[in-house]
Amino acid sequence: MGFVDYEVDGHVAVITINRPKALNALNEDVLKDIEAAFDAVDLSEIRAIILTGAGEKSFVAGADIAAMSVMTKEQGEHFGKFGNDIFRKIETFPVPVIAAVNGFALGGGNELAMSCDIRICSDNALFGQPEVGLGITPGFGGTQRLARLIGPGKAKEMVFASRNIKADEAYRVGLVNAVYTQEELMPAAKKLAGAIAKMAPIAVRNSKKAMNDGLQTDMDQAIVIEEKLFGGCFETEDQKNGMQAFLEKRKVEQFNNR
Numbered sequence: 676m677g678f679v680d681y682e683v684d685g686h687v688a689v690i691t692i693n694r695p696k697a698l699n700a701l702n703e704d705v706l707k708d709i710e711a712a713f714d715a716v717d718l719s720e721i722r723a724i725i726l727t728g729a730g731e732k733s734f735v736a737g738a739d740i741a742a743m744s745v746m747t748k749e750q751g752e753h754f755g756k757f758g759n760d761i762f763r764k765i766e767t768f769p770v771p772v773i774a775a776v777n778g779f780a781l782g783g784g785n786e787l788a789m790s791c792d793i794r795i796c797s798d799n800a801l802f803g804q805p806e807v808g809l810g811i812t813p814g815f816g817g818t819q820r821l822a823r824l825i826g827p828g829k830a831k832e833m834v835f836a837s838r839n840i841k842a843d844e845a846y847r848v849g850l851v852n853a854v855y856t857q858e859e860l861m862p863a864a865k866k867l868a869g870a871i872a873k874m875a876p877i878a879v880r881n882s883k884k885a886m887n888d889g890l891q892t893d894m895d896q897a898i899v900i901e902e903k904l905f906g907g908c909f910e911t912e913d914q915k916n917g918m919q920a921f922l923e924k925r926k927v928e929q930f931n932n933r
């Protein structure tokens with residue numbers, strides 16, 4: 676994968692978008708490599724994923740403007756669908772994905788971060804959807820996910836006026852969960868991923884699915900989704916071990932993902 680690095684540390688995978696000369700901007704090749712990295716994840720081993728960008732300046736500075744500048748309507752639609760399918764794959768990926776936003780998260784970069792489950796960032800991060808200044812709409816889910824995450828009023832301000840926000844404001848509006856110094860960001864991401872990886876993996880996956888699927892529907896149906904995923908946990912060895920350990924007043928040694 677030429678534009679993406681893939682590392683594994685125990686039950687945690689780190690996927691790093693590596694095109695720093697273009698501030699990790701997304702062209703079709705970069706997108707293909709991101710998808711290949713997610714396809715390569717061994718779900719029997721990996722329990723949490725960190726997605727970040729190479730270099731000290733940028734998570735992802737957007738979709739590749741040079742590549743988009745010559746697209747026809749059909750090519751634009753194809754590019755939009757291509758990216759959207761990959762971002763949706765990340766959003767619905769069985770294990771949690773943490774975006775460690777280490778700088779610019781503009782346009783497709785912010786959209787990529789928003790397709791992750793949790794966002795944390797460094798204090799030099801900058802978030803925005805500058806597309807209307809380029810004569811296009813956000814095209815990788817930005818008009819949808821930003822409004823859902825921070826509310827339509829703030830999202831519309833950012834999109835319509837192409838207004839970028841810094842890390843502290845991103846924290847205030849709930850776009851990121853926490854802000855760290857640049858040095859602290861990856862250790863913090865790994866600590867969080869490690870905490871997730873220690874939990875019962877099937878219960879974590881089912882919780883992610885319950886929240887994601889439930890948010891797409893009304894409460895009556897959402898509760899049924901939860902009931903089914905909750906019920907499914909009772910067929911797992913990890914549920915038996917977890918509850919047995921509690922009753923015996925000891926800590927679970929490890930969950931076996933079964």
Ligand code: DAK
Pocket residue numbers: 696697698700701736737738739740741750751752753754755756758779781782783784805806809811812813814815
């Ligand atoms: N695309 C291509 N190259 C980029 C880039 C981008 N988005 N962002 C930066 N680069 C490149 C620069 O061209 C430069 O390359 P060289 O000139 O060195 O060859 C290199 O990265 C370093 O950038 P700068 O020299 O500009 O670095 P600065 O620190 O001065 O400025 C910056 C950093 C992030 C403020 C600036 O580069 C910038 O404004 N970049 C563009 C940010 C932006 O507008 N991003 C949103 C892109 S639009 C859709 C699908 C997807 C989308 C929309 C529709 N459908 C098909 C429906 C998504 C759209 C977007 O993401």
